[in-house]
Amino acid sequence: MSLARQPGHERHALELDAGDPLPTRRAEFHIPPHGGGEAAYFAGNSLGLQPRALRARLGEELDDWAGLAVEGHLEGRRPWFSYHELLRGPAARLVGALPREVVVMNSLTVNLHLLMVSFYRPTPERHTILIEDAAFPSDSYAVRSQAAFHGYDPDEAVIRLMPREGEAALRSEDVVAYLAEHGHKVALVLLGAVNYYSGELLDVAAITAAGHAAGAAVGWDLAHAAGNVELRLHDAGADWAAWCSYKYLNAGPGSLAGAFVHERHLADRSLPKLAGWWSTDPATRFQMAPAVSPVDSADAWQLSNPPILSMAAVLLSLEMFDQTGMPALRAKSLRLTAYLEALLDEVCAGRPARIVTPREPGRRGAQLSVRVHGRDVGPLTERLRREHGVFVDARRPDVLRLAPAPLYSTFHDCWRAAAALAAVLDDGWR
Incomplete structure (x- = not known):
């Protein structure tokens, strides 16, 4: 029995x-x-x-919209203009970051692309992207399209690491060994911290260190890690990371994603970025200047004002994670x-x-x-x-x-x- x-x-x-x-x-x-x-x-x-608390939380935003209309941007109980700042602290605690290193915005794959604009800087000698063979399809599509966008053959530029014979999960030590031997050709390491298929948790700190030792930028997809395992992105030294909020974070289907950029990059004006209205300094945003006034935070990777109803769900979720820890x-x-x-x-x-x-x-x-x-x-x-x-x-x-x-x-x-x-x-x- x-x-x-x-x-x-x-x-x-x-x-x-x-x-x-x-x-x-x-x-x-x-x-x-x-x-x-x-x-x-x-x-x-x-x-x-x-x-269960989400319905009432959304109702508060709907009430502000109904009663204040455009003035809700500055006069709402949680003003929409600065709403994303409410999420900065709890999102940082969730992934082990400094508050200015994180921002909640867009969807996961959009954030992957925005961050690869800055951190995938290929050259003929160093242009490969290292991912796991069992990467989620959208990650595969994203890195292949980035390689092609830069003029490289995705079949050659994207390296897919496979588990050992007879195993279903990729071992962290095998990633480290690959980087030690072949890292001089790798421009970007982009791995899922927790693999969607096998549930494998990789050693973020060890792989990040190995990638940096090889001269590569290191990013992490945290779609299955955020809200699942303890993360220490800042201490691990990851260059960047992105995650969604509709899995373990319970923020609803297609809800807003998160992004992390290590503080050592925040004031680097040489990093290329795509820009939009929300990329500029909020103190001067309504001066309607034709050029961005840079900010030294992850907010610099934002493009547009966020969808408040989706952001309300993420905020409620982050509050619950903060309460329990x-x-x-x-x-x-x-x-x-x-x-x-x-x-x-x-x-x-x-x-x-x-x-x-x-x-x-x-x-x-x-x-x-x-x-x-x-x-x-x-x-x-x-x-x-x-x-x-x-x-x-x-x-x-x-x-x-x-x-x-x-x-x-x-x-x-x-x-x-x-x-x-x-x-x-x-x-x-x-």
């Missing part, structure tokens, strides 16, 4: 929830319903749940993921499935990827959701991603997911 179905195991999961040092904030989120109760949601690495969330994430790993090991034993995420807790975020051999996992995820109320994410053809997000996932959710997966694997699926 599977561990997930042993008598008393559900009770044990409930006891773990009751005794955990960090109480869940599940009640503060809208959980999809199932069978008169709530679903077990493990797809927060794709789209986080909606905070990433150290406490990461500690609970490790507890949840370890418990889920033990359950899934029992479920996978004797069945055509195995965990492909690294086993070492320090090498992964809040995600376990399970490869189900020889089957399309799309119908499997549909049955898990429809029949058992368990949301997991499918990466076709054969990988399930389960992400116990510590703000709202519970040990009982982990038990439900393992029990449901065991039942569906035993029963087969169409």
Whole structure:
């Protein structure tokens, strides 16, 4: 009998929830319903749940718009003109940066491009871009298009590092070794700090140091890292980074993204940038000058005034992360993921499935990827959701991603997911 179905195991999961040092904030989120109760949601690495407080927060901005109209820019309860500054401090704490090193703006891939304008400066001798072979497709498209824009063949200029034979995750030491041997040709390193497919957490500090030692600029895609793992971008010395806010940060589909530029670059007037009205010094913005008045902060990479309704959702999310703190969330994430790993090991034993995420807790975020051999996992995820109320994410053809997000996932959710997966694997699926 599977561990997930042993008598008393559900009770044990409930006891773990009751005794955990960090109480869940599940009640503060809208959980999809199932069978008169709530679903077990493990797809927060794709789209986080909606905070219950968001409707009222958006209503405040709508009220200001209705009652103040254009004067809301300066007279609203959170004036729109300077609204993005409210996010600077909590966003910096989230990623381990100085406040002036971060700005919330645009979408993730737009920010990647804006930052590559500044930090991908290829030459014939040094023009390659180093990414992981399992990079998210938009990252691949972005770097290939940047190489082509500069006149280089993307098939030659983009180097895709692969995991070792028989492994699903790229090891940090292999990235460091590649840079030590071939880094003289690398203009830019751009890796996902947490890989979307395997859940692998790379060593940001070690890889950044290796990239700099080789003479390359180093940027990080934090789409699956921000709000998931503790980050120390400033101390690690990363040149730049970008992240989205609709996964672990629960700010809504397509919500605004974030960007980081290390302070050593902020006053560098030689860096090329694309500019817009919000790139200039706000103190002189309404003088309507024809040329930008530079600011020595990440705001210099902004283009336009931000969409306030989207920014309100990000601000609310950042407030929640500030209230709990990433150290406490990461500690609970490790507890949840370890418990889920033990359950899934029992479920996978004797069945055509195995965990492909690294086993070492320090090498992964809040995600376990399970490869189900020889089957399309799309119908499997549909049955898990429809029949058992368990949301997991499918990466076709054969990988399930389960992400116990510590703000709202519970040990009982982990038990439900393992029990449901065991039942569906035993029963087969169409």
